[in-house]
Amino acid sequence: MIIKVLIGVLCGAAVLTVGILIGHYGITKSSGSAPSWVKDVVKDVDETLIERFLSEVDNIQIQENLRELTKVPHMATTAGDEQTVQFMLKRWQDPDSGLDQAWREEYLVYLSFPDPKNPNKVTVVNSSDAVLHTVREKEKPYTDDQKDPAVVQPYAAYSPAGHPKGKLVYANQGKPTDYEELNRTVDLRGTIAITRYGGAGRAAKAINAAPYGVIGVLVYTDPLDINDGLMSDTNETYPHSWYMPPSGVERGSFNTDYGDLLTPYLAAKEETYRIPVKNITGIPPIPIQPIGFEDAYTLICALGGKEVPATWRGGFNCSYNYGGPGFKNTSAFYNSDVKLDIYNYEEVKNSSNVMGIIRGSVEPDRYVIYGNHRDSWVHGAIDPSSGTSVMLELTRVLGRMVKQGKWRPRRSIIFGSWGAEEFGLIGSAEYTEQYYSKLSERTVAYINVDIAVFANATLRASGMPSMQNVIFQAAKQVKAPGLDSTSVYDNWKRYSNRTSPDHGLIPKMGYLTGAGSDYAAFVHYLGITSMDISYTYDRTKTNARIYPAYHTAYDTFDYSSKFIDPGFVSHQAIARTAGNVLIRLADSLVLPLICSDYAEVLESYLNTAVTLYEDQLKAKGISMEPLKRAVTSFRSAATHLDQVIRSSDLANETPLKVRRINDQLMLLDRAFLDPLAFPDKYAFRHVIWASSSAGKPTFPGLADAYDNANPSGQLSDWEKVHYHLSVLSQAIEGAAHTLVDVI
Amino acid sequence: MIIKVLIGVLCGAAVLTVGILIGHYGITKSSGSAPSWVKDVVKDVDETLIERFLSEVDNIQIQENLRELTKVPHMATTAGDEQTVQFMLKRWQDPDSGLDQAWREEYLVYLSFPDPKNPNKVTVVNSSDAVLHTVREKEKPYTDDQKDPAVVQPYAAYSPAGHPKGKLVYANQGKPTDYEELNRTVDLRGTIAITRYGGAGRAAKAINAAPYGVIGVLVYTDPLDINDGLMSDTNETYPHSWYMPPSGVERGSFNTDYGDLLTPYLAAKEETYRIPVKNITGIPPIPIQPIGFEDAYTLICALGGKEVPATWRGGFNCSYNYGGPGFKNTSAFYNSDVKLDIYNYEEVKNSSNVMGIIRGSVEPDRYVIYGNHRDSWVHGAIDPSSGTSVMLELTRVLGRMVKQGKWRPRRSIIFGSWGAEEFGLIGSAEYTEQYYSKLSERTVAYINVDIAVFANATLRASGMPSMQNVIFQAAKQVKAPGLDSTSVYDNWKRYSNRTSPDHGLIPKMGYLTGAGSDYAAFVHYLGITSMDISYTYDRTKTNARIYPAYHTAYDTFDYSSKFIDPGFVSHQAIARTAGNVLIRLADSLVLPLICSDYAEVLESYLNTAVTLYEDQLKAKGISMEPLKRAVTSFRSAATHLDQVIRSSDLANETPLKVRRINDQLMLLDRAFLDPLAFPDKYAFRHVIWASSSAGKPTFPGLADAYDNANPSGQLSDWEKVHYHLSVLSQAIEGAAHTLVDVI
Incomplete structure (x- = not known):
């Protein structure tokens, strides 16, 4: 009986099993x-993939990328530039760690160069045209880097050629107010103005000068602005420190508009x-030439005329005078002119983007x-090759995961x-x-990492407010270089923070309001959510406008590895942070963009605008x-969309x-x-981030229009x-309509 | 034993069934x-749904919609307009056949009206200011419709008020060449020009005149242009036929740009x-007033001066003369002036869109x-209420399907x-x-159906080429009104066709190059794929510029139901065709837009451009x-995408x-x-469809720029x-980049 029962149970079980199998595999569910x-x-x-990515980003790889990229100067369209094109293509086409595809895209663009056969000259000449002083034509060599014949002579790109000669005057930073002030003391017609970097755009220093009859402009970097006052290359400046040597010259493009x-x-x-x-606008109408502070010292300290106001003074240990115009009678240059011989020429040349x-x-x-x-001005170890080294490390790590079949982004x-x-x-x-x-x-989204490391103190990030959260998230997962148990995020918050109405104390992110790097077209012309990040200064330790080798022949691997980021750990932190953001933007199911963080900024802009302008606008019937209703609509739509996403x-x-x-x-x-x-x-078409001259933390077009109307009336x-x-x-x-329920 | 076996089998079957059920419903498949x-x-x-839709579209419903919509004149922002707003809202908010939601949106817009208390006057006055003739102020009534006090006096919207008085001249159609020609014979300073509709835009007739010193303009519709020459209201014109009665006046907006x-x-x-x-541009700088051909006849036949060229002549049985300036010496008006007393005023008024x-x-x-x-000018039975009646029938049929839960578009x-x-x-x-x-x-996509039925002969469709196929497809499924076994498509092809390189003999579709109706902003400002369809004339039977009651007080339900579409079957065909297109655009898995049909047009435009311009451009180094490469890229991308969709x-x-x-x-x-x-x-921002004055079947901006450069040199x-x-x-x-593989 037991056996029969057993057999029966077993048979039943078997039949049940067959049934289950038939039911599961044999019959298609109605829903398919x-x-x-x-x-x-x-x-x-x-x-897990993000963790793997973070662990694989290697500082030594970045260092070696940088070494390779900075072997020779690689100014746009030169042989050195072409070498970097080939290097990028080789890396991005690597079968083991390259991208799916990489190629070059060429544009024929209008560039400006000094003539190697006729170097630009700046001289002091007396009334019989005898040369009393010649400004240094090339920067002083401290390593082999500066001796490379491909180092371009310091010049102002897009300065016209010309040979102006006249009495020297000192015009501070070359702002409109500077020339206005100077013109009250000195008749500027036929003069040469010497200006220091900062305060106004490069081209502006010449554009602002011309209406007063100034015929030529010099520009130099004052040691006060770049070297925390230090000047001596015997022990204070590079190669003894990161400070700019006396002969260092900041090159640059002297134009106002971006793009060809x-x-x-x-x-x-x-x-x-x-x-x-x-018909080109926004370039210097008169010759302009940058020089080193060594020469600027010689010229400025010899100037006659009244002493300038305190705010105009730089770091030289002499009186800064307006100029008589010209040199003081106690100077060897008394009655002499300054002469510019500028031989710049323009040429349409083939420039390549490398795309992958x-x-x-x-x-x-x-x-x-x-x-x-x-492209760099000279070797560009920091600008831009720090960023390129980081990008190459990102593509190596990501490329390898792709080639190994372990990852493909959404x-x-x-x-x-x-x-x-x-x-x-x-x-x-052009792209x-x-x-x-x-x-x-x-x-x-667009992520820009140009100069990856200005200095090794803290993260700096700028971008659209909707990007804030993903940057924070990424920065929290990366260890701050040189600090054992602090995240990039916490370190950043220590250096720079603000109290957000929505989030409390958080790191302070900047905005992409200008056209300082390649994000400009993405932000201002295409309206693409963008960010730009780097590692940067401890502002308690330096007042330098920017890292002192910027756009000079000293921006080299030697300089970077000794004074900017020994060990390349800040580079590594930027690679990790930017790469983390990149992966999250590429892989997240819901894009990691928080629209209510945008609302917070709009509200803050609105508050400022109301405070600054409302009374006066009311008086004008405006x-x-x-605007208030629009910001309210935006906030409400953003809150709602956030809520839909969360729920x-x-x-x-x-x-x-x-x-x-x-x-x-x-x-x-x-x-x-x-x-x-x-x-x-x-x-500029983005109404929130366009450039503005008003300098107010509010809507740029409103601020500028107000600043124009208020005095004019x-x-x-x-x-x-x-x-x-x-x-x-x-x-x-x-x-707001974009954010509310779609129908 | 049998029972035991039976029980065993039954038990086994039951167990098996339980097993199958467990297996099927109880266990989730691994793939889910x-x-x-x-x-x-x-x-x-x-x-099936499309068939149902087609069968439910009802001509009598359309007729009754029209009857309701045309009860009173409904010029924009008048009480009659508000009545139609309420009617639309009631229909679209109907619980059984309405839409999901309907509401109104208001804009405060700048309009121009005649003053009911001071009607515009046109008179012939002699040198002692005695009135010899007064132009009719309102159209002659034939039915109660014309007697409605809400019928607006004929006027030229946006004509300035003013009281010009001067000798009359005849300026043909008021084109720039017309005034140029006229000015060679007559000193135009201080004159009043009478022009006929056609050839130039309404505002242009005054804008072109002013530079010659003309101080006022009249415009009328010549019987040759609108009535196939017929003039008599005793037996030839409405209410005896569709032709314009002698007192009929085409009203209109005399502006150049669209939008407020x-x-x-x-x-x-x-x-x-x-x-x-x-600062408003594009409106008449001098007063202008439209009049009926009855009065135009009196004025023109009395003109002195030389006889005009043959192309300037209209249908009056008298000599068309330029004007002495002024009337001939055999006329009772000899030496008299024509005087315009225009009292138009402008007002910012609240205009509503009804949205659903x-x-x-x-x-x-x-x-x-x-x-x-x-909005209409008067009762607007054809313009625009034929289209609105059709739209209301569409929303009734679709709304009912939605309310019954039988359909919801993708x-x-x-x-x-x-x-x-x-x-x-x-x-x-503004929307x-x-x-x-x-x-x-x-x-x-945007579908515009303004005047649904101009006449009852054949379909007319205009749109972006990518819409061609879905219009064809829809038209093939609709029976041509009045024809038993012919489709709208086949009937259309009979009336108007072309040989397409890709498709052979097909109906000829037009392009949306102008700003003739509400598609303008969608096409030219937003770049949205659009179409506009209607039923229209048999051109072998009439040369009328447009249906003769256009913008007159005769565009009524009576006129439409008797002379335009008795039985409303052409309205029904338009509702079926447009609705079919609408459903296909809303429901198709892949949008029914064929990009290679766009390529065909670009190629045709390119061929024309090469033929017309290439030699001369080459000579200019251009x-x-x-352009050729771009069109080739486009064709290749379009062919590829078509192929991807098909395969x-x-x-x-x-x-x-x-x-x-x-x-x-x-x-x-x-x-x-x-x-x-x-x-x-x-x-105008769409480079393919922008308006053009060159009148060539090619790229509008290229044609206009060429036509400007070629004579100027x-x-x-x-x-x-x-x-x-x-x-x-x-x-x-x-x-082309939009069409190629996305990455």
Whole structure:
């Protein structure tokens, strides 16, 4: 009986099992089984992969990248530049650690060079044209780097050639107010003005001068502004420290607008229409030349005339005088002129971007772009090769994961090694012009890492407020260089912080309001959510305007490895932080962009605007209510969208819902664009981040229009304020519409 | 035993069944069962539903809609307009056949009206100011419609008020060449010019006149241009036929630019910045007034001076003379002046759009917009209420399906009943300005049905070439009105056709190159793929410029039901065709937009441009190669994308792939926008469809720039040609980039 029961139970069990098997495998469920892509489309960022990435980023690899990139000077379109193109291509096409694809894209762009056969000269000449003093033509060599014949003579790119000769005057920083003030004391007609770097843009120092009859300009870096006052190369300056040697000269592009000057808003291809050279605006109308402070000392300390106000003084141990005009009668140069012999010439040359991609698996039509320029003025170990070394390390680690089949991002990643940035962000600008439509349609974010390490104290990050959270998140996961148990985030918060109404005490992020690096076209022309990060100074230790070797022949591997980031651990921290952000932007199911962080900034801008302008605007019959309503709409739409994201189980809903939300987040910045917002600077179309001369922490166009109308008092100027208020309110309302429920 | 076996078998079966059930329902398959949304996201358009829709569209419903809409005149912002607003809202908010949601949106817009207390007057006065003739102030009544006190006096909206008096001259159509020619014979200073409609825009007739010293303009509709020569209201004109009675006057908006004139590119809200009235451009600088041909006959036949050329003559049985200036000596008006007393005034008034939506189920963030204006000049039975009646029938049929839970479109549908179109497409333009960002980001297509039926002979369709196929497809499924076994498509092909390189003999579709109706802002400002359809004339039977009651007090239900579409079957055919297109755009898995049909048009434009311009451009050193390369890139990208769509099994691939392809198709037209393409007409930014004065079947900006440079021969004008060629080539390349593989 037991056996029978046993057999019966066993048979029953067997039949049950067969039934279960038939039921499970033999019958298709009415709803069907899940297609294979279901799993892929809901995949989120993989924290293990991020940890692996962080651990694989190697400081020594970065160091060796830098060594290779800085072997020779690589100014745009030179042989040295071409060497770096080849190096990038080799690395990005490497079968084991390269990208899916890499290639070069060329543009024919308008550049300006000194003539190697006729070097620019600055001399002091007496009335019989005898030369009393000649300004140094090349920087003094301390290592072999400075002796490289490819080191370009210091010059002001886009300064016209010419041979002005006249009495010297000192014009402080060359700001409009400086020339105005100087002109009250000295008749500036026919003079040469010497100015110091800072306060005004490079080109502006000459543009501001010309209306007063100034015929030539010199510019130098005052030791007070760059060297914390130090001047001696026997023990104080490089190679003894990071400070600029007396003969060091900051080169630079002396233009105002970014992008190729002959083809505004058109990609500079062979048969593209080019404007006549005479129609170029924003470049010096008179010759200008940068010189070292060694020579500036000789010239300035010999100047006659009245002593300048305290704010005009630099670090020289002599009286700064306006100039008689010209030199004082106790000087050997008395009655002598300063003469500029500028032989710069312009040439349309072929500049290359090097592009590389990792194709996205799930949303290949969404791009995260990561870029930096490749061209330097000389060896450019810091500017830009610190950033390029970091980028190459990122692509090595990510490329290897891709080649090994261990990873493929959800979205596509595009790497850009831009050409000719030093001449005016040209490579990146031309790229955005050529691919305007598809980049606008598809780009989730742009990450710019130009100078990766200015100094080794703390992180510095700037960007759209919606990027704040992902930068914080990434920085929290990276160890601060040189500190055992502190994160990059905590260290940053220690150096620079603010109290946010929404988040309390947090690190202070900057905004991308200017056109200081290749993010400019992405931010201001395309309205793409962008960020720029670097490691930077301890401001309690230096007042240097920027790292002292900037744009000089001393910005070398030797300098960087000794004085900027020995061991390259700050480079490594930037690679980890930027790479972490990159992976999160590329892999997250929901884009890690927090729109309510944007609302916080708009509210702060609004408060400032109300405080500064409302009374006066009311008096003029201009209401700020539409702007207030727009900011309120934005906040409410942002809060709601945040809430939808938090409360949705997006991994289990249709992937089209995630895509919809991501599109709202991606296109948020695009909504702030208005090509009519800034009639006199079309390259700036983002109403929140455009450049501004008002220097107020508020909406740039409103601040500038107000600053223009208030003194002038003209009705037409107040109308411009009102107009801009309407443009601004409509753009913010438009951004709010992008965030509210789609229908 | 049998029982035991039976019990055993039954038990076994029961156990097996339990097992099957457990296996099927109790255990999740390793791959997971398909989430419920999988079925929804791959759903394609349902042909049964389309058949149902077609069968439910009812001609009598359309007729009754029209009867209701045309009870009283409904000029923009009048009480009659408000009645139609209420009617639309009632219908769209109907619980059984309404939309998901409907509401009104208001704009404060700048309009122009005659003064009811001081009607505009046109008189002939002799030298002692005695009135010899007074032009009729209102049209002659034939039915009660014309007697309605709300019938607005014929006037020229935006004509300035004023009281010019002078000798009369005849200026043909008021084109620049007409005044030039006339000025060779007559001193035009101080004269009043009478012109006929046609040949030039309304405002242009006055704008072109003023530089010659003309001080006032009259405009009338010549019987030759509108009535096939017929003139008599005893038996030839309405109410005896569709022809315009002698006192009929075409009203109209006499402006050049579309959208509210005081708030260009800004939505006209209460506190929006408004430009000073004196800064308005494109409106008549001198008074102008439209009159009937009855009065025009009296004036023109009395003119002195030389006889005009044959092409200037209209249908009057008298000699058309230039004017002495003034009347001939055999006329009772000899030596008399014509005097205009124009009392038009401008006012900022509240105009409403009525908006309604059906929310999309799968992609609510993709919009198909269907619109028409609501405002008329008088009763507007044809313009625009034929279109509104059709729209209301569409929303009734679709709304009912939605309310009954039988249908919900994949994408969202937005219906727009625009206000103040007659004054310059104002409601639709303000809407696109207010919602610029989200409409640009999300709109798949815009369908405009303004005048649904001009006449009952054949379909007429205009639109972007990528829409051609879906229009054809829809037209093939609709029976041509009045023809038993012919489709709308076949009937259309019989009336108007072309031989396409890709498709052979097909109906000829038009392009949306002008700003004739509310599609303008969608096409030219937002770059949204659009179409406009109607039923229209048999051109072998009439040469009328347009249906003869256009903008007169005779455009009534009586007129339409007797002479335009008795039985409303052409209205029904338009409702079926447009609705079919609408459903396909809203429901298709892959958007029914064929990009290679766009390539065909670009190639045809290129061929024309090469034939017309290449030799001369070469001689000027301007290469057309970049344009040729761009068109080739476009064709190749379009062919490839078509091929990807055809060869993919999209219903079984990730929905993000379909979305990606749909985004490429949706954004194609956006890529043709360039805000810098037409510096003097910013509202036109689509480089392929912008308005053009050259009248050549090629790229509008190129043709206009060429036509400007060729006679002038100035270098700067040839540079503009070159510049536009670069803009155009870059835009077409950009469109190609939108279509090629995304990465």
